Amino acid sequence: MRDAIALRDLVVDRGGRRVLSGINATVPCGTVTGLLGPSGSGKTTLLRALVGVQVITAGAVTVLGHPAGAAQLRRRVGYLTQTPSVYADLTVRENARYFAALQGRGAAQADQAVADVGLRAAAGQLVATLSGGQRSRAALACTLVGDPELLVLDEPTVGQDPVLRAELWARFHALAAAGTTLLISSHVMDEAARCDRLLLIREGRLIANDTPAAVRAATGVHDLEEAFLRMIQAGEAGTAGQEAS
Amino acid sequence: MNPRILAATTGRILRQLRHDRRTVALLVVVPAALLTVVYYMYVDQPTPPGQPAPFDRIALVLLGFFPFIIMFLVTSIAMLRERTSGTLERLLTTPLGKLDLLFGYGIAFGLAAVVQAAVAAAVAYWLFDLDTAGSSGLVILIAAVNAVLAVALGLLCSAFARTEFQAVQFMPVVVAPQLLLCGLFVPRTEMAGWLQAVSDVLPLSYSVEALQEVGSHAEPTATMWRDLAIVGGAAVLALVLAAATLRRRSG
Numbered sequence: 001m002r003d004a005i006a007l008r009d010l011v012v013d014r015g016g017r018r019v020l021s022g023i024n025a026t027v028p029c030g031t032v033t034g035l036l037g038p039s040g041s042g043k044t045t046l047l048r049a050l051v052g053v054q055v056i057t058a059g060a061v062t063v064l065g066h067p068a069g070a071a072q073l074r075r076r077v078g079y080l081t082q083t084p085s086v087y088a089d090l091t092v093r094e095n096a097r098y099f100a101a102l103q104g105r106g107a108a109q110a111d112q113a114v115a116d117v118g119l120r121a122a123a124g125q126l127v128a129t130l131s132g133g134q135r136s137r138a139a140l141a142c143t144l145v146g147d148p149e150l151l152v153l154d155e156p157t158v159g160q161d162p163v164l165r166a167e168l169w170a171r172f173h174a175l176a177a178a179g180t181t182l183l184i185s186s187h188v189m190d191e192a193a194r195c196d197r198l199l200l201i202r203e204g205r206l207i208a209n210d211t212p213a214a215v216r217a218a219t220g221v222h223d224l225e226e227a228f229l230r231m232i233q234a235g236e237a238g239t240a241g242q243e244a245s
Numbered sequence: 246m247n248p249r250i251l252a253a254t255t256g257r258i259l260r261q262l263r264h265d266r267r268t269v270a271l272l273v274v275v276p277a278a279l280l281t282v283v284y285y286m287y288v289d290q291p292t293p294p295g296q297p298a299p300f301d302r303i304a305l306v307l308l309g310f311f312p313f314i315i316m317f318l319v320t321s322i323a324m325l326r327e328r329t330s331g332t333l334e335r336l337l338t339t340p341l342g343k344l345d346l347l348f349g350y351g352i353a354f355g356l357a358a359v360v361q362a363a364v365a366a367a368v369a370y371w372l373f374d375l376d377t378a379g380s381s382g383l384v385i386l387i388a389a390v391n392a393v394l395a396v397a398l399g400l401l402c403s404a405f406a407r408t409e410f411q412a413v414q415f416m417p418v419v420v421a422p423q424l425l426l427c428g429l430f431v432p433r434t435e436m437a438g439w440l441q442a443v444s445d446v447l448p449l450s451y452s453v454e455a456l457q458e459v460g461s462h463a464e465p466t467a468t469m470w471r472d473l474a475i476v477g478g479a480a481v482l483a484l485v486l487a488a489a490t491l492r493r494r495s496g
Binding site: 015051053054055074075087089098099101103142146 | 253254264331334336337494
């Protein structure tokens with residue numbers, strides 16, 4: 001299986017602070033990979049590096065065979081920012097049609113993307129009047145509209161009701177089955193179980209890069225939150241042991 | 246630049262404006278209202294021999310100045326909103342070119358300025374009998390080019406502002422010197438040499454001269470076209486500089 005994403009020794013400093021310290025990871029094509037970690041662990045910085053809007057200090061980021069941010073990737077990668085980046089003073093439909101036009105797609109595809117995220121009834125509404133969850137789905141429609149090969153989604157399911165959340169995850173898996181690669185960040189551990197693969201980061205370091213089943217097997221617990229806790233503790237005990245010796 | 250993306254971006258900015266009816270109303274009404282004030286300020290002032298009436302002289306310059314100051318402000322804030330709302334970062338991950346975005350703003354707000362200038366000119370000519378030797382269409386053309394210059398300067402300055410507070414501070418910095426030295430208050434030839442030198446590099450000086458040419462000549466003069474080209478050139482230069490300061494990657 002080809003890799004959609006390859007990170008080699010990625011280091012990022014922001015505001016004089018090291019946010020990512022030497023991340024090595026690959027993400028295979030056609031999978032749903034979860035990027036999990038607590039708030040402030042560097043998830044958004046990692047995603048920004050992938051879409052080429054983050055200044056990186058060292059290392060290499062390769063996306064679909066090109067250096068991250070290369071011009072030819074802008075048609076092939078879809079990015080959903082954490083705070084919904086849509087125009088509050090436009091309607092949902094107008095937003096979707098604008099982002100569709102940027103990707104060379106027509107109004108029909110834009111309207112379909114709006115329907116796909118369950119906003120058909122709110123299509124004529126100004127984004128400013130939407131709830132937080134609806135606003136984030138409007139932004140998701142604008143990300144999906146170009147049928148990108150790689151979707152980089154920063155916390156797409158925050159604030160969604162459970163039924164919609166399940167629908168969105170079903171859609172993500174359907175997209176992956178059709179060949180799209182998805183990297184989805186979340187700080188909610190119960191979403192980890194929905195992913196094919198997991199990347200766990202904490203304080204800018206990669207703690208785990210495996211399937212949920214393998215993480216469970218390695219730690220001997222079923223609950224993924226508990227499993228991550230044990231991995232963090234094991235990692236810290238290891239570091240403490242090295243420092244003591 | 247990509248014509249399809251440029252057109253989509255221009256349309257998007259105009260659609261945002263259309264949804265904001267209060268801003269549209271302010272854009273159209275404020276210059277006309279201020280011209281009314283100016284008219285009554287000067288209505289009883291004597292006309293100096295051999296010169297245009299005070300209202301004709303001042304209103305002509307103001308028709309070019311209002312779009313300049315208003316479009317500078319509107320653009321600074323609009324671009325800052327793109328930055329702070331994250332839409333700019335999102336746009337920069339799409340096939341949109343930096344010039345598509347910047348020229349999109351220039352064209353959209355330039356069109357808005359044409360409407361604004363046309364309404365203000367209509368009020369000045371029909372209601373207050375503004376008298377110019379040249380055509381009112383040229384006055385509106387100069388006002389529109391002025392507005393595009395203001396949009397370009399606003400886009401450039403917004404790169405140096407992190408907050409709305411900082412963005413509005415750029416207005417006195419950019420607009421006030423150009424207004425003071427453009428020749429409205431003191432003819433440029435009567436200024437101290439160093440002030441004249443400063444005035445010579447400020448683009449608004451040339452749009453004021455162009456307007457004065459329209460005021461005093463029935464046919465468009467070579468000086469007017471040269472001045473208009475200078476203002477247009479300054480606008481393109483500011484847009485290119487704005488593109489150069491717009492970075493896809495940030496820290």
